Amino acid sequence: MDKNIFPYFKDIEIKDRELFNIxxxxxxxxxxxxxxxxxxxxxxxxxxxWSIYRDWxxxxxxxxxxxxxxxxxxxxxxRKEAVLMLLEWxxxxxKQNLPAIHRCxxxxxxxxxxxxxxxxxxxxxxxxxxxxxxxxxxxEGNKYRSKRNRINKLSRFYDFKYEELIPTYIEExxxxxxxxxxxxxxxxxxxxxxxxxxxxxxxxxxxxxxxKGGVILxxxxxxxxxxxxxxxxxxxxxxxxxxxxxxxGLYSLINQKFCESGLxxxxxxxxxxxxxxxxxxxxxxxxxxxxxxxxxxxxxxxx
Numbered sequence: 001m002d003k004n005i006f007p008y009f010k011d012i013e014i015k016d017r018e019l020f021n022i023x024x025x026x027x028x029x030x031x032x033x034x035x036x037x038x039x040x041x042x043x044x045x046x047x048x049x050w051s052i053y054r055d056w057x058x059x060x061x062x063x064x065x066x067x068x069x070x071x072x073x074x075x076x077x078x079r080k081e082a083v084l085m086l087l088e089w090x091x092x093x094x095k096q097n098l099p100a101i102h103r104c105x106x107x108x109x110x111x112x113x114x115x116x117x118x119x120x121x122x123x124x125x126x127x128x129x130x131x132x133x134x135x136x137x138x139x140e141g142n143k144y145r146s147k148r149n150r151i152n153k154l155s156r157f158y159d160f161k162y163e164e165l166i167p168t169y170i171e172e173x174x175x176x177x178x179x180x181x182x183x184x185x186x187x188x189x190x191x192x193x194x195x196x197x198x199x200x201x202x203x204x205x206x207x208x209x210x211x212k213g214g215v216i217l218x219x220x221x222x223x224x225x226x227x228x229x230x231x232x233x234x235x236x237x238x239x240x241x242x243x244x245x246x247x248x249g250l251y252s253l254i255n256q257k258f259c260e261s262g263l264x265x266x267x268x269x270x271x272x273x274x275x276x277x278x279x280x281x282x283x284x285x286x287x288x289x290x291x292x293x294x295x296x297x298x299x300x301x302x303x
Contacts, residue, residue: 009049012040014208023057023074028232030293032128032272033103037209041201045194056082068094070101072108080111087300100299109296119299125276128293129284133269136259143288147252154249158218162257165213165225170203172222176242183245199240202227214258224250226258236266
């Protein structure tokens with residue numbers, strides 16, 4: 001039997017990108033998790049695996065410690081059958097005491113509201129922040145004054161230029177990440193160390209993943225970079241954004257410049273979640289999101 005037909009799951013490989021994108025392009029996800037890039041660069045941390053059940057793409061996080069949960073099935077509506085099957089499989093085959101599907105979008109949760117033995121919980125720390133791209137470019141009004149001030153101050157002290165991220169800049173972008181990690185002591189923080197691995201995966205596979213990106217150059221040296229792609233036909237998603245921590249204002253600058261030049265077809269920009277980190281939440285709220293992509297955990301109780 002094929003190793004990628006349910007109940008068999010296989011590891012995610014770069015060659016799977018075309019198949020995943022067939023599902024994502026047809027069914028237009030809203031949550032930032034549902035891009036091949038995100039799943040691929042985080043595959044080692046989450047131990048992502050995938051399978052096909054009828055018309056649905058199934059994704060699980062199958063960790064070495066015995067913990068296993070799923071992501072929402074990607075495929076045609078209604079998806080209730082796939083959700084219930086997956087929860088039962090997690091219970092019976094993976095021996096999960098609390099079988100659950102994480103990072104579910106609201107539209108799939110609405111299919112499950114009257115289903116017996118299902119518990120649905122919103123997870124605020126995983127809500128995606130979505131902005132009007134034009135707001136991030138113009139930075140108009142009093143609410144964006146601090147952003148404009150940071151950019152103006154940087155402009156007074158530095159002669160910078162913005163350019164599209166091309167393979168020539170990959171090595172220098174890695175150095176920016178290394179400097180950032182050194183200051184943040186990534187080696188002492190498991191989550192930051194895993195993020196460092198994800199950044200390297202994205203940069204090393206920049207061409208194969210067909211990512212878009214931008215860099216800020218000062219004295220012809222990369223001091224900030226961003227990596228992004230289209231999430232759905234209306235929304236771009238920023239996967240990675242890093243800057244030299246010794247130069248204030250770079251994050252505001254590269255965010256603005258990339259929105260001006262990259263992902264021209266996007267109306268909205270998804271800047272992903274805050275993970276419950278207070279400083280990150282404050283930073284994302286300071287850009288005044290247009291809306292959130294709510295995400296939920298769906299569990300099977302009395303399992």
